[in-house]
Amino acid sequence: SAVISQKPSRDICQRGTSLTIQCQVDSQVTMMFWYRQQPGQSLTLIATANQGSEATYESGFVIDKFPISRPNLTFSTLTVSNMSPEDSSIYLCSVPTGISAYGYTFGSGTRLTVV
Amino acid sequence: GQNIDQPTEMTATEGAIVQINCTYQTSGFNGLFWYQQHAGEAPTFLSYNVLDGLEEKGRFSSFLSRSKGYSYLLLKELQMKDSASYLCAHSTSGTYKYIFGTGTRLKVLA
Numbered sequence: 001s002a003v004i005s006q007k008p009s010r011d012i013c014q015r016g017t018s019l020t021i022q023c024q025v026d027s028q029v030t031m032m033f034w035y036r037q038q039p040g041q042s043l044t045l046i047a048t049a050n051q052g053s054e055a056t057y058e059s060g061f062v063i064d065k066f067p068i069s070r071p072n073l074t075f076s077t078l079t080v081s082n083m084s085p086e087d088s089s090i091y092l093c094s095v096p097t098g099i100s101a102y103g104y105t106f107g108s109g110t111r112l113t114v115v
Numbered sequence: 116g117q118n119i120d121q122p123t124e125m126t127a128t129e130g131a132i133v134q135i136n137c138t139y140q141t142s143g144f145n146g147l148f149w150y151q152q153h154a155g156e157a158p159t160f161l162s163y164n165v166l167d168g169l170e171e172k173g174r175f176s177s178f179l180s181r182s183k184g185y186s187y188l189l190l191k192e193l194q195m196k197d198s199a200s201y202l203c204a205h206s207t208s209g210t211y212k213y214i215f216g217t218g219t220r221l222k223v224l225a
Contacts, residue, residue, distance in 0.1 A: 031211055042202055042215040043158070092157055096211050103148045103204075104213065106157035 001097040002027050006107030013083055013114050020079045021110045023093035028073035033104070034066070037090040046091075049076040083114045119216035121203050126222045127193055135188045135219045137203030145210075147179050149188045150202040152218065158202055162188065190221075198223045 003026040013019050023032065031050065035043040046066055047057040055068040069077045080087050090111050094104040118140045127133040139147070146165040150158035164170055164179035164186060176189040188201055200218040207214070 033211075042217040043204075044215075045212060048212070097160075103150070103160045103163060104158075106159075109157050111155075 002029060002095050002105045004093060004095065004105060004107040006093055006110060008110055009108060010111040011113070013112065015084050015114055017083055018079055018081045019083065019112060020077050021091055021093075022077050023075070023107050025074045025095055029095040030073065031096060032070065032076045033094045034068065034076075034078045035092045035094060035106075037092065037109075039089070043092065046078070049078075080112065083112075085114045088112055088114045119203055119205065119214060121201075121216045121219045123217070124220045124222070126224060127190075128224050129193055129195060131193050132189065132191050133193060133221065135190075135201050135203075135221065137186045137188070137216060139184050139186070139203070139205050139214075139216075141184075141205055141207060141214070143207045144181060145206040147177075147186045148204045148206070148213065149175075149177050149186075150204065150215075152200045152202060154199070161201075193223050195223050195225065197221065 005024045007022055033048055034046040036046055037043050045058050046061045047055045049055050049068045049070040051070045051073050065081055067079045090109045092109045093107040097105050121137045148163050149161040151161050152158040162177035164177050167179055167181055169176055169178045174191045179186045200220050202218045203216040204213045
């Protein structure tokens with residue numbers, strides 16, 4: 001299955017600033033997904049990052065707040081813009097392993113704390 | 116709509132067997148997944164069911180009943196390292212999108 005390198009692993013940021021999270025995959029994948037996991041909760045899909053076209057956002061998430069780049073089939077970034085304490089979460093990228101039976105591979109996650 | 120329910124917390128003893136249940140509602144179904152997530156780490160894949168029945172994989176087994184919208188994860192011979200959150204998720208036919216439950220936090224006691 002794919003190996004994902006995600007960074008930073010954690011950061012503490014001031015409110016009003018922005019943070020860009022990077023995910024590098026060791027193989028080419030058509031789709032890459034960005035999730036948020038708020039404290040004590042499960043994973044919520046933010047958007048699907050598509051190579052060569054704009055990301056597809058889920059209900060409740062907008063491009064101005066979470067701009068996504070996908071310059072090629074192995075790399076994507078998620079920016080958390082104009083942060084507030086409510087954005088404190090773990091952010092994870094993931095890719096399909098290519099075989100439905102094996103689900104997703106997840107990056108190691110970025111633990112964001114906004115102060 | 117789409118909804119997944121699983122218990123919030125469970126406690127079991129080392130060496131015992133525990134069953135974690137998951138019920139779901141979806142307009143389109145394409146498989147049921149179980150993931151394990153240790154505190155502070157990313158989720159890791161445990162099992163996948165798309166047809167009714169039991170899938171066994173070592174100490175872990177997963178069961179699915181599509182007509183009942185029900186699945187369970189069975190953990191045998193519990194070990195301390197099995198203390199983690201267990202996430203139930205289903206995928207929607209025609210997409211790679213997955214809906215995750217809130218997870219069941221399992222504590223294994225000595």
